[in-house]
Amino acid sequence: xxxxLLAVQAVILLFFLGTREVKSGKCPRFCMCDSVQLxxxxxxxxxxxxxxxxxxxxxxxxxxxxxIQELPTGAxxxxxxxxxxxxxxxxxHKVREGAxxxxxxxxxxxxxxxxxxxxxxxxxxxxxxxxxxIIDHNRIEEIQPGAFAQLGFLTLLSVTHNQLVYxxxxxxxxxxxxxxxxxxHNALNYIDxxxxxxxxxxxxxxxxxxxxxxxxxxxxxxLTEVTRLDLSYNPMTYLGEEVVSMAKLTHLFLDHNSLQxxxxxxxxxxPKLTHLDLGYNQLRVLQPLALGSPKxxxxxxxxxxxxxxxYLRPLREWSIQERVRLGGTCSGPPHLSDESLDAVQPPxxxxxxQEAMLKFEQEERSRLPPPPxxxxxxxxxxxxNCVCETENHHxxxxxxxxxxxxxxxxxxxxxxxxxDNHFHYIASNSFPGLPExxxxxxxxxxxxxxxxxxxxxMKGLIYLYLSENExxxxxxxxxxxxxxxxxxxxxxxxxxxxPKGAFTLLxxxxxxxxxxxxxxxxxxxxxxxxxxxxxxxxTKNDITDIAPGAFSPGYDLDKLDLSNNxxxxxxxxxxxxxxxLKELDLSHNPIRWIGAEAxxxxxxxxxxxxxxxxxxxxxxxxxxxxxGSGLQSLLLEGNQLEDVPDLSPLTGLEVIxxxxxxLxxxxxxxxxxxxxxxxxxxxxxxCGYPPELQGQWVKDIHGFKSCPGQGxxxxxxxxxxxxxxxxxPRSTPTKPRxxxxxxQTKPSRxxxxxxxxxxxxxxxxSV
Numbered sequence: 001x002x003x004x005l006l007a008v009q010a011v012i013l014l015f016f017l018g019t020r021e022v023k024s025g026k027c028p029r030f031c032m033c034d035s036v037q038l039x040x041x042x043x044x045x046x047x048x049x050x051x052x053x054x055x056x057x058x059x060x061x062x063x064x065x066x067x068i069q070e071l072p073t074g075a076x077x078x079x080x081x082x083x084x085x086x087x088x089x090x091x092x093h094k095v096r097e098g099a100x101x102x103x104x105x106x107x108x109x110x111x112x113x114x115x116x117x118x119x120x121x122x123x124x125x126x127x128x129x130x131x132x133x134i135i136d137h138n139r140i141e142e143i144q145p146g147a148f149a150q151l152g153f154l155t156l157l158s159v160t161h162n163q164l165v166y167x168x169x170x171x172x173x174x175x176x177x178x179x180x181x182x183x184x185h186n187a188l189n190y191i192d193x194x195x196x197x198x199x200x201x202x203x204x205x206x207x208x209x210x211x212x213x214x215x216x217x218x219x220x221x222x223l224t225e226v227t228r229l230d231l232s233y234n235p236m237t238y239l240g241e242e243v244v245s246m247a248k249l250t251h252l253f254l255d256h257n258s259l260q261x262x263x264x265x266x267x268x269x270x271p272k273l274t275h276l277d278l279g280y281n282q283l284r285v286l287q288p289l290a291l292g293s294p295k296x297x298x299x300x301x302x303x304x305x306x307x308x309x310x311y312l313r314p315l316r317e318w319s320i321q322e323r324v325r326l327g328g329t330c331s332g333p334p335h336l337s338d339e340s341l342d343a344v345q346p347p348x349x350x351x352x353x354q355e356a357m358l359k360f361e362q363e364e365r366s367r368l369p370p371p372p373x374x375x376x377x378x379x380x381x382x383x384x385n386c387v388c389e390t391e392n393h394h395x396x397x398x399x400x401x402x403x404x405x406x407x408x409x410x411x412x413x414x415x416x417x418x419x420d421n422h423f424h425y426i427a428s429n430s431f432p433g434l435p436e437x438x439x440x441x442x443x444x445x446x447x448x449x450x451x452x453x454x455x456x457x458m459k460g461l462i463y464l465y466l467s468e469n470e471x472x473x474x475x476x477x478x479x480x481x482x483x484x485x486x487x488x489x490x491x492x493x494x495x496x497x498x499p500k501g502a503f504t505l506l507x508x509x510x511x512x513x514x515x516x517x518x519x520x521x522x523x524x525x526x527x528x529x530x531x532x533x534x535x536x537x538x539t540k541n542d543i544t545d546i547a548p549g550a551f552s553p554g555y556d557l558d559k560l561d562l563s564n565n566x567x568x569x570x571x572x573x574x575x576x577x578x579x580x581l582k583e584l585d586l587s588h589n590p591i592r593w594i595g596a597e598a599x600x601x602x603x604x605x606x607x608x609x610x611x612x613x614x615x616x617x618x619x620x621x622x623x624x625x626x627x628g629s630g631l632q633s634l635l636l637e638g639n640q641l642e643d644v645p646d647l648s649p650l651t652g653l654e655v656i657x658x659x660x661x662x663l664x665x666x667x668x669x670x671x672x673x674x675x676x677x678x679x680x681x682x683x684x685x686x687c688g689y690p691p692e693l694q695g696q697w698v699k700d701i702h703g704f705k706s707c708p709g710q711g712x713x714x715x716x717x718x719x720x721x722x723x724x725x726x727x728x729p730r731s732t733p734t735k736p737r738x739x740x741x742x743x744q745t746k747p748s749r750x751x752x753x754x755x756x757x758x759x760x761x762x763x764x765x766s767v
Contacts, residue, residue, distance in 0.1 A: 026053045038081075042066065050075050060084040067091045071099040082106050089113040101126035112136040117163075119147040130154050136182075137161040149174035158182040160206075169194035180204040184230070187211050189394075189415065193218045201225060208232040208253070211439060211463075213394060213415040215243045224248065232256050232277075235439045235463050237414055238263075245269035255279035255300065258438055258462050265290040279303045279327065285311045288318030301328035301341060308336045313349040316341070381410040388413065393436070397421070405430040417441040419465070425449040429456050439463040443489075446470060452477035461485055467513070468492040474502035484508055491515040491537070498522055504529035511535040515561075521545040522574070527554055535559040539585070542566055548573035556580050563587040563610065570598040579605045587612040587635070596622035603627050612657075613638040621645050628652070636661065642688070643668045647675050656681055662688025663698060667707035673698055 027033035028051035031042040040058050042051060044065035054061065058079050068090045076082060080102050093115040100106070106127055116138040124130070130151050140162035148154065154175055164186040171192075172181070178199055188210040196202070196219060205226055212234040220229070228251040236254070238261040244252065249270045259281035267273050273294040278286075280303030289296065299319070306312065308330035319326050319342075326341040336344060382388035383406035386397035393414040397406055402421040409416065411433050423445045431437070437458055447469040455461065461482050471493040479485060485506050490499075495517040503509055509530055519541040527533055534556050543565040551557060554576030560583070562571070567589040575581065581602040591614045599606060603626025616639035624645050629652040636644070638660040647653070648671070663669060665687035676683055676699045687693040693701060 026055045028053045052078065054079050057081055062086045063090060064088045065090070070094045070096065072096050073098040074101065075099045077102040079103075080105070084108045086110045087114070092116060095120070095123045097122035098125055100124060104128050107131045110134040111138070114138050117141050119143045121146040121149075123147060125150055127151060128153070132156045134158045135162070139163055141165070143167070143171045145170045146173060148172055152176045155179045156182075159186075161185040164188055165190070165211075167191045167195040170197055171195050173198055175199060176201065178202050180206075182206040183210070185209040189213065189417065191216045191219050194222070195219055196223055199223060204228045206230045208234070210234050211415075211441075212236060213439065215239055217243045217245060221245045227251065227272075229253070235415070237261075237438055239266040241265040242269050244273075247271070249273050251275045251277075253277045255281070255303075257281050259283055262286060264288060265293070268293050270294055274298065276300070284331075285309075286315050288314050295322065296324045298325050299327070301326060304328060305331040306341065307332050308339065308341075308344055308349055309333065310349055310351040313346050316344065316349060317346050320346070381408060383408045398441070407432075409434060412436050414438045414460075415441075419443040419445065421445045423447055425451065426454040427451050428453045430454050431456075431458050433457065435459050437461055439465075441465045442469070444468045448472070450474060450478045453480045454478060456481035459483055463487045463489075465489045466493070470494055472496065474499040476501050476504055478502055480505050482506060487511045487513075489513045491517070493517055495519055498526045500526050501528065503533075506530065507532065509533055511537075513537045514541070516540045518542055521547070522550040523547050524549045525552070526550055527552070527557070531555050533557055535561075537561045538565070540564040544568070546571040546574040550574040551576045554578055554580065559583040561585045562589070565589050567591060570594055572598050572601060575599075575601040577601045581605050583608040583610075585610040587614065589614050591615075592617045592640075594619045594623040596620045597625045598623050600626045604630065606631060608633040610635045611639070612636065615640055617641065619645050624650070644672055646671050648678075653679070653681060656683050658683060658685040661685070664689045665693045665696075665698060665701050666690070669698065670707050673701065 027040070028042060030045045031040055031051065033040050033055070037060070038058055039060040039062070040054055041062040043062055047063065047066040047068060049068060050063070056078060059081055061079065061082055061084070064086050065088070068087070069092060071092060071094070073096045076085075076099070082103055083105055085103070085106055085108070088110055091114065092111065095116065097120065100109075103126055107129055109127065109130060109132070112134050113136070116135065117140060119140060119142065121144045124133075124147065128150060131153055133151065133154055133156070136158055137160075140159060141164065143164070145168060148157070151174060155177055157172070157175065157178060160182050164183065165188060167188065169192040172178070172195070175198070178201055181199070181202055181204070184206045188207065189212060202223055203225055205223065205228070208230045209232070212231065214236060215231070224247055226246060227248050229246070229249060230253045232253045233256045236257040236259060238259060239254075241263045242265055244267045247270075250272050252267070252270070252273060252275070255277045256279070259278060260283065262278060262283060264287040267276065268290050271294050274296060275298045276296055277300040279300045283301065283304040284307050286301065306328055318324070328341045330336040330339045330341065330344060336348065382395065383397065385400040385402070386395055386406055388395045388410065390410070393412055394417070395409050395413045395415070396417040398417050399420040402418070403423065405418070405423065405426065413434065414436055416434065416437050416439070419441045420443070423442070424447060426442070426447060426449070428451045435457060438460055440458070440461055440463065443465050447466065448471060450466075450471070452475050455464070458481060462484055464482070464485055464487070467489045468491070471490065472495060479502065482505070486508050488506070488509060488511070491513045492515070495514065496519060498514070498519055500523065503512070510533065512530070512533060512535070515537050519538065520543060522543060522545070524547040531553055532555070535558060539561045543562065544567065546567070550571070551560065551574055555578055557576055557578070557580055560581060563585045564587070567586065569591060570586065582605055584599070584602065584606060587610045594616065599609065606627060607630060609631065612635050616636070619641065622645070628649050631650050632652055633655040634650065634653060635655070635657045637657045641661040642664040644658065647656070663685055672685070676685070683699070685698040687696050687698060687701065
């Protein structure tokens with residue numbers, strides 16, 4: 001027994017000796033070092049290079065929010081034991097060959113929110129153990145073959161919110177263990193046949209929010225292990241027979257496309273498909289899946305203009321027989337309008353008269369695309385210096401130095417890509433004879449004027465990209481002749497005023513992008529004639545003033561992004577007094593105080609409220625008045641809050657983020673402490689004061705028991721007294737800050753970490 005006790009004492013002694021040895025390690029100036037857990041955090045310290053004095057044995061290094069700009073060769077040669085490295089928002093635009101070469105133990109690398117534009121062949125050399133690589137929100141335009149050749153253990157690769165247009169063959173060569181590849185929120189319109197060659201372990205692929213006009217059949221067929229494929233928010237107009245041929249696919253998401261037709265045999269060669277999402281397209285009728293098709297359990301048709309007549313009866317009978325649950329409602333006739341597709345019975349699906357049936361057939365015929373004008377295999381009609389694809393209905397003339405809009409395209413093209421030319425202005429009637437074009441790309445064409453009627457005749461246009469031009473204003477008739485235009489991109493132009501009145505002739509406009517302009521104020525009624533608008537993106541302007549009623553009537557406005565502007569107060573009087581607004585983003589505005597009832601006009605509908613990084617110092621106890629069980633997300637990261645209002649009415653919260661606030665852990669914070677005990681959420685709230693509690697989790701502090709009404713404190717716990725205001729440092733290095741970003745959400749169908757969508761924002765879009 002004595003021998004055992006001696007052995008235990010020896011182990012304890014060795015442990016403390018080891019601990020003392022670790023604590024003697026180096027710590028860079030202004031950084032926070034934990035010598036027990038071997039972590040170093042140098043967050044937002046204005047560093048311009050990797051600190052050379054980081055202890056060699058460090059395993060986790062956090063360098064977020066600095067200005068490093070370039071990673072030189074051997075940048076981390078002094079820290080070979082790193083397993084986790086965070087480099088978000090550090091201004092990196094270049095990663096030199098061999099920058100990570102000494103990091104053979106690294107398993108997690110985050111390079112999100114930087115300015116990287118090319119992934120070079122040698123960029124990730126040395127990362128032989130890496131399992132997760134995040135490169136979201138950069139400016140990546142090119143992936144060189146072999147860029148990931150040495151990442152044989154990588155399981156997650158995320159390259160979302162970038163500027164990829166094209167994926168070449170063998171782009172992901174070397175990813176022998178990859179499970180999930182995320183390419184969402186790019187501008188992809190073409191993927192080479194062998195782009196995903198060698199990805200034999202890939203089970204999940206996210207290609208949502210891109211510009212794919214057709215299903216890349218040959219490319220996808222090579223993905224033998226993929227079970228979930230997300231192609232939501234792409235401008236596809238139809239899917240033909242047997243286009244989806246994927247042996248193990250179980251979940252296919254094609255919602256929010258522009259589908260007008262879907263063949264009954266489209267998924268015939270995907271035998272394990274159980275969930276098919278066709279929501280929010282333009283389908284009026286759908287035929288039962290062909291004999292031999294997979295055994296679906298769920299078919300979502302929500303948001304389609306489904307006409308519940310006799311033409312829908314075969315689908316409904318099939319769904320009953322095969323026990324397929326249908327999602328969605330009838331858009332007509334009037335007596336079945338808004339009736340659930342799963343509730344309507346086949347006998348109720350009838351055409352009341354021969355005349356009605358003929359009328360319906362005429363409507364269907366007029367809706368279907370015209371037959372091809374050129375025989376299969378024959379070269380399409382195409383202007384000089386352009387490439388036209390008959391089968392895919394694509395025409396591309398990008399980066400050809402055109403100074404005038406080319407003429408002579410085939411009338412059945414659906415995607416017209418003219419980006420990176422030199423048009424300077426778009427004259428009236430520039431696109432004659434192109435009624436079938438769904439998506440038009442005019443990015444980076446140095447356009448400073450759009451004449452009245454420039455797009456006349458493009459009655460099928462849904463997506464118009466005028467991003468990164470030199471527009472300062474728009475004529476009221478600029479968009480004449482575009483009755484179906486739904487998504488309009490005007491970001492990165494030179495607007496100093498909101499182009500009020502330019503959307504009068506766009507009755508179907510749902511999303512308007514005006515990010516990265518120079519707008520300084522918003523006048524009353526800017527949404528006049530755009531009452532159906534659902535999403536308005538105004539981030540990264542210079543907005544200082546918003547007039548009362550600016551967003552009224554805003555009947556359908558669902559998302560409003562005002563982040564990264566110069567607002568000094570919440571624009572309460574400008575918010576639409578409707579029950580539609582669900583998401584409001586005011587992050588990165590210099591708002592230091594939020595008064596009572598600041599969000600009351602939208603309190604009954606608001607679900608997501610973003611108030612990050614605003615230098616916010618105080619919130620009125622009634623600032624969240626009216627917000628109740630409907631609010632799902634409240635983000636207050638990176639502010640200067642010492643306490644927060646009572647959160648107990650927010651019973652529906654799923655995400656709450658208080659990281660990076662210097663909370664004063666004394667009696668005024670007691671309501672928050674009590675609330676934390678009751679909710680089943682991970683709230684990463686840490687104490688900033690008093691000094692003896694700095695950095696500790698609010699939930700773990702027991703000193704609150706000394707507060708009035710809480711009973712006497714335990715004898716072993718010291719009483720916490722509030723530090724006087726004058727003694728609290730405001731901007732000196734003696735007040736350490738920890739920015740720990742934590743967001744917990746319910747699992748979604750694509751596990752999207754809106755790492756940044758907003759849900760994104762929307763619209764999260766590198767080496």
